[in-house]
Amino acid sequence: MTQRQSHQEAEHVVRLRAELKQALSLDLEELGLIEADSGEYESTFIGVHLKTAFQPIYDAKQGEIYGYEALIRPSLFGTLGSTPEFAFTYADQSGKLVQFDRVCRSQHVLNFRAIHQENGLLFLNVHPKLLLEVSAHGKVFEQILHQYSVPTHRVVLEINESLIDQDKHLVAAIENYRSLGYRIAFDHVGNHQSKLYRLWRAQHDFIKFDVSVIHQAAQQPSLAKALGGLVHAVQDLGSTPVIVGVETQQQLDIAIASGAAILQGNFLAAPVVAKVLNDQQQRRTSKVA
Template sequence: MMGDARLAVQLRQVLERHELNFVFQPIVDLAQADVLGYEALMRGPLGTPLHAPEDLLRVARLHGLTQELEVAACTGAMHAFAALRLPGKLFLNLGAPAIASFGGADGGELLRHAADAGLAPGRLMLELTEHERVEDAEALQAAFSTLAGQGVGLALDDFGDGRSSLRLWAQLKPRMVKVDKFFVRGIHHDRRKVEVLRAILNLSTAFGTSIVAEGVEEAEELSVLRDLGCHFGQGYLLGRPAERPAPVVADAARTVLDSSKVAVLPNAVPRTGLAETVGRLKVGAPTIAADASNAELMQLFAHHPELQAVAVVANGYPVGLVNRRNFVDRFARPYSHELYGRRPTTLFMNDAPLRVEMSTPIDALITVLTGDDQRYLYEGFILTEDGRYAGLATGESLVRAVTERRIEAARHANPLTFLPGNIPITEHIGRLLSAGARFAACYFDLNNFKPYNDLYGYWRGDEMIKLAARVIAAHADPSQDFVGHVGGDDFVVLFQSEDWQGRCERTVHAFNVGARALFDAGELARGGFESEDRRGFRVVFPLTTMAAGVVRVSSGQFQTPEEVASAAAAAKKVAKQSGSGIHLAPAVRPRLLLEATG
C-alpha cells in the first residue's frame, strides 16, 4: 500500500511537471504505400517505476487519476507531434469519459489544446479504448458527433479483441476501426482469420468506415492484407515506435506494397453447413405401433408398396425397425399367418437399428459406412428429433451424400496430400490474372506411374504421390508460389518466384532421385520394371520419373483460368512424350484468344 501511495505522489508530480514522454508509430496507407499518420504512445520518466505505459495506467486507475492522465497525455502528445513537424494525422488513445469530456462545450477544450500546439482539428484522430467501460453510449455518441462536426476524426480501437462491440461501431459511426492484432498475426497461415477480415471489410463498406490492421510484423501478413483490400496497417514491419519516427514507410514494407506479386492465401476445406445435416435425407414414412399385430403390419406394407422398412414406435419414440423383404418372406411361409398374425410387431423387428438425430452433420456418419453392422444399407435407418421419431432415411441416400461431400472436399484439398485442390487452384489463377501478374504455370506429372501402381499396389503408389507432393512443396517459395494437387499424380505450381526455372529443374531432379528408394533392388538393377500396359500386355517400363510442362503468363495473354490450365496441361503432355523432363511452351496466345481477336 505504501509503495502504491508513493507511486501516486510520483504520478501527480509527473503530470504537474509535464514529464510524460512520447514515441510515435506510423499508420500506413496500404494502397498508396504512404504514411497516413502516427499513433502517440506515452512513456513515463526513464529509469523510474512509472516509465512503462501499463504502470502509468495501473496507478492512475488505482487512485482515480485516469482521466487526468489521459488529458495530460493527449495535450503533451499534440505538442511533441507538432514540434517534430511530422506529416499526416495524430492518433490519440482516450477512454470514453475523456472523449465525452472533450466533447463538452462544442469541443472547445480539445480545440484550444490543438490550437496551442499549432495543429488543425482535422489532423486529430481520437481512438476509443477500453470499450467495456462505455457506460453511457448515448453521451459518447453525442460527444463523437460534436467533435466530428469540428473536423476531429474518431476511431474504434482493438476491434475483435472480445471487449469491443459491433453495436458501438454501428452507433458511434467512427471514421476508422482498428482490427485487433490477433486477427492479423499469422493470417497467411490461417484461413479463418482471412474470412474474419473479409467480413470486417464487408462491414466497413456498409458502414462507410476505413479499416486499420494492427500488429503487422511479417511480409507475408502485409501481402495478404494488401490483396484483401485492407485500407491501412500498423505494426513493426511498417515502422516501430520511435521518438523521431521516419516520415516514410519502412523499406521492407514498401517492397511488399510496391510488388505486383499476388499473395498466396491459406487453403481450407469447406465446413459442413446447416443444410448438410442428415435431416436433408429424411423420407416421410408411416409407422406401426409396438403393440400392433403382425397382420396389421402386413396390411401396412400391402397399402404402401414403396416402403422398404417401417419404424416401430411406442409413445412417439422408435423402438425398432422392420425390414419389408425379411418380414414378407417370413410371413409368406406356410402357417405363418396363423402362428404369428396376432403376435406384436416387435417379434420380427431389428431392436437395435441405426438411429440418428436430424441435426447430425453428414460427415459425422463416415465412420458408420465402415462399421461392422451394415444392415442400414438395405433397411435404412431412423431419424429422430430430441429422440422422438421424425422419419426414415435410406442407406443409398447416405452413401451418395457422403460421397458427394468427400468429392467436394477433395476439390478444395486433396485427402492424400492435403494440398489445395481444383477450386483453390482455379481461384488463385483468377487472382493472378485479375492483378495482371506475371507468373509461370507449371504442370507436374509422373511418367509410368499407372504401371508402377499396378505392380506395387496402392499403398506404394500413395507413397510415390506423397513423395512428389513433398518434393514439389519443398522447392517452392510458400510466400510467392502456389502449390496445388489436381488429383492422382498431377500437380500444379503457379510460380511467381523469379528463379522458377531453376526450381522446376531441382524439383524434377530431386524426385527422380528420391523415387528410386520406392523400387525393389531387382528393378533398380535392371533400370526398369515389368507391368501391364494399357492393352493388357506385359512390357518393361523405365523407372518412374517426373515430367513438367511450363507456360509463362504475362498480362493480357490469357483471359480465364481454364485457358491457363489447358495450356499448362498441353505443355505437360509434350514433356511426357519428349522424355526430356521439362518442356517450356512457346509464348504464343492460346487458340481461343486468337479466334476472339480474329
C-alpha cells in the same frame, strides 16, 4: 551550444510551460516540462516521467505514411519502466486523471509538430472514463491544438468501445467530438468484448481491428479469406478499415490481400521518437509498396 543559445532555449521552455499552465489549468510546479537533448519534449507529472513515441500508420496503396499513433512511454522516478495502463490507473487513483490525460495529449501535440509532414493524421487514444468529460475536456484540448497550429480535422480520437458500458455515453461522446471537428476511430474491434452492433449505430471514420484479427488470420486460412469480407463490410458503412498488429511478412501479405489500405504494425515501423521518423520513412515505405 553557446551560452546565449542555452539561455534562449531555457526562456522558450519557460514560456511554453506558462502557456500550457493556462491551457491545462495546472499549477506551474506540477508540470515538469523539459526539452531533452534529442529535441523531444518530456514531462514529469505526479511523479511519472513521460516520453512520447509515434508509430507510423501506412497507406499500402499509395506507399506512403498516412498518419501516426502517439503513444506515451511512462517511467516511475525516471528509472523504473512502466506501462500506459498502470500510469493512467495511478493518475486515476490520485484524482488527477483528467489533468494527466491533458498533459499526455499536450506533449504528443508538441512532439507531433517536429514531424515534417503537413497532411498526416495524429491518432490519439481516449481513456474510457474521460468520455463523460467530453464537452469540457474536448474543448480544452481543442484550445491546445489551436495554440500549436494543429487543426482538429487532423486528429483521430481512438475509442475502445468495448470498455464503454452504455450506448448513450458512447453516442454522446462521438457526437460532441465530431461537432468539434475531430475524426473518430473505433479501436480493438474484433476482440471478444466488442459489441459489433455499434458499428452501424454510431458514427465513425475508422475501424481499427484488434491485433488478434490479423494474428489469427495468419494461423487460419479460412479466417484469412473471411478478412476481405470484414474489410468490405466496414467500407460499405462509409468507414476506413485499419489492420493493426502487422508483425510478419505473411501478415502483411494477408492484410494487403484483404483489400485494406491502411496498415500499422512493428513489421512496417516500430514506435519511435519524432526525431528519427523522417529517416525511417524512406526505408519502411518500400516494404509496403
